[in-house]
Amino acid sequence: MSDRHDHGHGHAPHTHDGASGHAHPHDHASGHGHAHPPASSRSSRSSRLRHRLGHLLTPHSHETADKLDSALESSARGMRALWISLTVLGATALAQAVVVAVSGSVALLGDTVHNAADALTAVPLAIAFVLGRRAATRRFTYGYGRAEDLAGMAIVLTIAASAAFAGWAAIDRLLDPRPVTHLPAVAVAALVGFAGNEWVARYRIRVGRDIGSAALVADGLHARTDGLTSLAVLLGAGGSALGWQLADPIVGLAITAAIALVLRDAAREVFRRVMDAVDPALVDAAERALREVEGVRGVGELRLRWIGHRLRAEVAVVVDGEATVRQAHAVAVDAEHALLHAVPRLTAALVHADPAPVPGQTDPHHPLAHHAHA
Known part of the structure; x- marks a missing residue:
């Protein structure tokens, strides 16, 4: 790299209000x-x-070079957060799947699917971070950083799908109540699901805010919704233990409403980023x-x-x-x-x-x- 102070004298778009011209x-x-x-x-x-x-x-x-190193460092932190999250959530979903196979709990099965889906949201974010490292071209003159916005939109859609699935499962259980077996194992699996998701949520949100990634923050909020779903499983198991079969679907509906609130916040953040706010x-x-x-x-x-x-x-x-x-x-x-x-x-x-x-x-x-x- 040369030591020349390279000012490329390009022409900025004319805005005609005092800020036009030859920037x-x-x-x-x-x-x-x-x-x-x-x-x-x-x-x-x-x-x-x-x-x-x-x-x-x-x-x-x-x-x-220093700017490039900073950009690579922030992307590297994002990638590290994704892979750590994927590992934790993958292990959580695997542990829950074992309990599902033993207990046959439909509610826990839904929670396991949520956790697996949340882990897979690392894929679009990882692609976005990798694309963001690519140099600008004559077609993409600002580079590929906006790929994170596309990833954020995909994550918002995933949260919406999770909310729809949770609501559907709760309504189905409400219309067709079924007993839950092996309640202690289901309760432990629910706590494991909540703990894993909450840890991942805090970690993703913290790193996302540190590096300025709205998509990673939205992904952290998604992990938090799955943690709430795990708590719904726990509360439903408690209600079943007391002989109230409708406890699980009623709590599931309440958690669906909570997921919708988190969806609103995540969608607002991603929308603002897409709109250059x-x-x-x-x-x-x-x-x-x-x-x-x-x-x-x-x-x-x-x-x-x-x-x-x-x-x-x-x-x-x-x-x-x-x-x-x-x-x-x-x-x-x-x-x-x-x-x-x-x-x-x-x-x-x-x-x-x-x-x-x-x-x-x-x-x-x-x-x-x-x-x-x-």
Whole structure:
């Protein structure tokens, strides 16, 4: 890898509201040895000196290799979470299947099927994580990170199918009550199912939030629904032990309602990710960081979007209209650098420098106005 600070000067999509135009994709390919001509002002030089001293105290890097390593590390954590979850849930389902064969419990059979299905949701997520590591191409210019959104949708559909199956099984048992045998073994298997699913749910949700994977969080919520189903089996077994055969289907219906609530939360999270929603607090943090950058007189349109479990940004900043191209570019670089520090999991930003408006002058974006409503 070269030490050249590689700013590919591409053209961002025109938005015609102050953030249009010739944005510079500042993908830091050189770390912090910024090979940019310094601004002529003494204050700018002193600012850069303070910045370099700060780097000595808190070393870090935004080089392309470091970003790639971070992306691979987060994907590796996701893969590790998937395989560990698959192992735990597979062992749980296997243990329950043994009890099903001995007791003939239909309720426990349903729970076993849920656990097996939850373990298999690791497959679409694993595919998504593997795809996310692939480099961008001329067709997929942003890479393959959005494969995680597709995996999240598949998981939501799986949760919906689980809820439908649980509801159907409960209604069928309600219409055709059947006794449950070997109740102690069924109760133990239910506890094993709950413990395994709850552990996996906590683990997946924690890792998913750490690496910013909505799909992994949704998968963790799915595991939690299966844990609730296990508790339904336990409560149903308790009711059967007391001679109340309708206990199992009634509790099953209640758990179906709980699964529907979890489905709502998971679907909302995945839907927001598909629609490029971000936490407004991230936007606030980004705007605060930009306003503190020397040379930035104002912040125009700011956009953040998730691509897999990484963020990208597009922003227009207002700079001195009399600044040279090199000076405006240096401000844009500093602005992107500030964003990389202020916004967690941000990997790149397109920063467009707009000249400060001067009374009597024509809006520099006026030639683009007729495209505004196209």
